[in-house]
Amino acid sequence: MMADLNAPLEREIRRIISVAGAMPVSEYMALCLGHPEHGYYMTRDPLGAQGDFTTAPEISQMFGELIGLWSAAAWHHMGKPEAVNLIELGPGRGTMMNDALRAAKVLPGFRNAVKLHLVEISPALQKRQRQSFEGVDVHVTWHESLNDVPDGPCIILANEFFDALPVHQAVRTDGAWHERVIAIDDNDELAFGAAREPLAHFEKFLPPQIRSAPDGSVFEWRNDAAAYEIGRRLARDRGVALIIDYGHERSDIGDTLQAVSGHTYSDPLIGPGLADITAHVDFQALAAATDSIGARVHGPLEQGEFLRRLGIANRANALKANAAHRSEEIDAAVARLTGAGTENMGRLFKVLGLSHGDLKALPGFD
Helix, strand or coil, X not given: CCCCCCCHHHHHXXXXXXXXXXXXXXXXXXXXXXXXXXXXXXXXCCECCCXXXXXXXXXXXXXXXXXXXXXXXXXXXXXXXXXXXXXXXXXXXXXXXHHHHHHHHHCHHHHHHEEEEEECCCHHHHHHHHHHCCCCCCCEEEECCHHHCCCCCEEEEEECCHHHCCEEEEEEECXXXXXXXXXXXXXXXXEEEECCCCCCCCHHHCCHHHHCCCCCCEEEEECCHHHHHHHHHHHHHCCEEEEEEEEECCCCCCCCCEEEECCEEECCCCCCCCCEEECCEEHHHHHHHHHHCCCXXXXXXXXXXXXXXXXXXXXXXXXXXXXXXXHHHHHHHHHHHHCCCCCCCCCXXXXXXXXXXXXXXXXXXX
């Protein structure tokens, strides 16, 4: 691996390590994505064919439309409050929300109740979102954090948001768990290592199936602050949430840290700030965090199953009836969104529903 000294962020990371010592993986990931000057999300629009990766809303309008109809149905389950905060965490280019609002026009009462709140830290993406929502007949407010969104009945949507939150890693060495870190090796390259001292009392917080993992195993976890804030709002304000991301249903060992640049996987230690860095979402841990603060958990389901339950086949047929020349394109999009296999999203991506404790059923999960 060769250093990329043309990456300004690498020079900054090297400086920090030289002063403070080896850097936890979570701190490295946070800098790579959110450094105010050189962070990946702060400087570019990463989406689409000309970017580094493609999300489900960019594959087909059907995805956002079904999420819009789900939101309208969830609002009905909530008792149709006169005003509802429709909140999206990490809205990308605004594609999903635009498609969702268009589909939700079938229920005018819902559209009239919506106050739209977008949580976005990226100046580049916020600029794209402002362009996307020009002329939309819903009031839009931007925030840097969910904590800044006003209280009140809410519907929270998060598609590929949690995978980009900084992840901690621990590696088991000589029978003990040590935090995984980024250091500078003997060849003057950024390299993974392990903190000298083991993590105190770490094993008692681990799921039982992880505690006896063999040496060399890697375990990942995230700060629960975002999950707690979602759970708090839902439990207090009679809200609902839909979290869609790639990951595993049960907590497990494994190093899932990955970098993507130009739609190709790359080494996360090369060119920090120049590639997207993510890690799989632990849905068991996410559900447990929200449940612990009073939210009701629904699912998770595989994305393919969830979209089929929402009627993606019927929506595809309706689109093909009005645009027969696009039939192959539409079928390919359905396969990408719902199919199995490494090239598709249907099984790798999971969908977690969350709600106020009194809401015992949510659309698609009942």
